[in-house]
Amino acid sequence: xxxVSDDINQSVFFGSxxxxxxxxxxxxxxxxxxxxxxxxxxxxxxxxxxxxQFSGFIFKIHANIDPKHRDRIAFLRICSGSFKxxxxxxxxxxxxxxxxxxxxxxxxxxxxIIDVAYPGDIIGLHDTGNLKIGDTLTxxxxxxxxxxxxxxxxxxxxxxxxxPLKSKQLAKGLEQxxxxxxAQLFTRAIDGQKLVGTVxxxxxxxIQYRLDNEYRASCRFxxxxxxxxxxxxxxxxxxxxxxxxxxxxxxxTDNEGRMVYLAETNWSLD
Numbered sequence: 001x002x003x004v005s006d007d008i009n010q011s012v013f014f015g016s017x018x019x020x021x022x023x024x025x026x027x028x029x030x031x032x033x034x035x036x037x038x039x040x041x042x043x044x045x046x047x048x049x050x051x052x053q054f055s056g057f058i059f060k061i062h063a064n065i066d067p068k069h070r071d072r073i074a075f076l077r078i079c080s081g082s083f084k085x086x087x088x089x090x091x092x093x094x095x096x097x098x099x100x101x102x103x104x105x106x107x108x109x110x111x112x113i114i115d116v117a118y119p120g121d122i123i124g125l126h127d128t129g130n131l132k133i134g135d136t137l138t139x140x141x142x143x144x145x146x147x148x149x150x151x152x153x154x155x156x157x158x159x160x161x162x163x164p165l166k167s168k169q170l171a172k173g174l175e176q177x178x179x180x181x182x183a184q185l186f187t188r189a190i191d192g193q194k195l196v197g198t199v200x201x202x203x204x205x206x207i208q209y210r211l212d213n214e215y216r217a218s219c220r221f222x223x224x225x226x227x228x229x230x231x232x233x234x235x236x237x238x239x240x241x242x243x244x245x246x247x248x249x250x251x252x253t254d255n256e257g258r259m260v261y262l263a264e265t266n267w268s269l270d
Contacts, residue, residue, distance in 0.1 A: 011029065013025060013026045013029070036049070036120070037049040037079070037119040037120035040079050040145055040147075041145070041146045041147060042136070042144060042145050042146060043144045043146060044141070044143045045143070047079055047080050047145075049079060049080050049119035049120070050080070051080040051081060052080075053080065053081045053138065053139050053141065054078070054080065054082060054083050054084075054087075054089065054137075054139040054140075055080045055081060055136065055137065055138040055139070055140075055141070055143070055145075056076050056077050056078040056079050056080075056136075056137050056138075057076070057079065057134065057135065057136050057137070057145040058074045058075065058076055058125075058131050058132065058133055058134065058135040058137070059075060059076075059077055059133065059134075059148065060074075060075040060133065060180070060181065061073070061074050061075070061127070061131065061179055061181065062075070062180060063177060063180060063214075064176075064210075064214045065124075071126055072126070072127045072128065072129065072176065073104070073124040073126060073127065074124070074125045074127040074131040074135075075122055075123070075124055075125075076122065076123050076124070076125055077121075077122050078117055078118060078120065078123070079119055079145065080119055081119070081139065082116055082117070082118050083100075083103065083117040083123065084115065084116050085100065085101070085102075085103055085113070085114065085115045085116070086099060086100070087099070087139065088139075089137045089138065089139050090137065090138050090139065090140075090142070091130070091131065091135055091136075091137055092135070092136045092137070092138060092142055092143065092144055093132070093134075093135050093136070093144075094130065094135075095142075096130075098130065098131075100125050102126055103117065103123045103124070103125060104123060104124040104125075104126075105117070105121075105123055105124070106122075106124060111124070129176075129179075132179065133148065133179075133181045134148040134150070151199055152229050152230070153183075153184050153197025153198055153199060153229050154197075154198075154199055154227060155197065155199065155200070155201055155204075156195055156196070156197045156224040156229075156262065157195070157196055157204055157222060157223055157224055158193050158195050158196075158221070158222050158224055159193075159194045159195070159196055159219050159220075160219055160220050160221070160222055161217075161218075161219055162218040162219055166215075166216060166217045166218070169215045169216055170211065170217035171194075173210070173211045173215035173217050174194055174196070174207075174211070175255070177207055177211070178196065178207075178255065179255070182203055182206075183196050183197065183198045183203050184196070184198075184229070184254060184255075185197075185254070185255055186229070186252040186253065186254055186260055186262070188251070188252045189244075189252055189253065190248045190249050190251070195224065195226075195262075196221065197226075197229055208220070208221065224262075225264050226250075226263060226264055227263055227264065227265060227266060227269070228262075228263045228266070228269055229252075229260050229261070229262055229263075230260065230261045230263060230269065231254075231258055231259070231260055232259040232260065243261075244259075247261065250262045250263070
């Protein structure tokens with residue numbers, strides 16, 4: 001049984017996906033009552049779905065969606081205008097034009113190449129590492145969509161390589177899997193060790209399993225006594241260097257090369 005509510009009423013559907021009973025009724029209900037695409041906020045203005053120019057943002061990245069081909073898919077939500085296959089669009093963050101020659105629509109395990117998509121649609125773009133979560137893609141205005149969720153990790157572990165012959169595979173796997181957004185990768189300044197930060201402990205099991213099965217790299221994660229990551233900004237270089245000097249073991253850089261302070265306790269953070 002599935003309960004569905006909207007602003008008008010509530011409905012309960014009885015059915016079985018296994019026996020394909022009641023599925024069509026549930027889907028038809030969603031088509032009729034699901035909200036239409038809404039306006040979204042950017043750093044310059046509110047963008048309406050009816051705007052003529054295409055725009056959208058990357059909200060998810062998945063590495064090895066097809067392990068046989070090692071492909072990397074960036075999922076794009078279209079917010080305005082229409083997206084057309086082979087059109088050139090601007091990645092605002094990198095200020096570079098990209099061409100999407102094989103945009104893909106997904107339905108469960110099936111996928112197909114599409115020629116056009118509209119506001120509210122979600123499509124997959126094949127990517128070689130140029131796109132990141134939160135990137136805004138447009139065909140005109142230089143703007144950035146706001147409200148893309150991000151997080152500060154609260155659980156940290158150091159990655160220990162169990163097979164020195166697979167160091168390259170491990171490094172590549174850690175980089176690609178943490179780009180998916182569920183974990184963050186840090187490099188500790190004092191020794192160059194790779195640290196992984198997450199919000200939930202289960203993610204370490206997932207990453208370890210995927211590293212082994214998708215990259216053939218074995219590792220283990222040892223506990224660290226950090227409780228929070230804070231990105232550092234300072235206009236006074238002398239003050240910054242003194243801060244780094246007195247806290248060498250707690251300084252790291254993220255995947256973007258930005259400096260991060262890893263707090264060992266909430267007291268030290270305060």
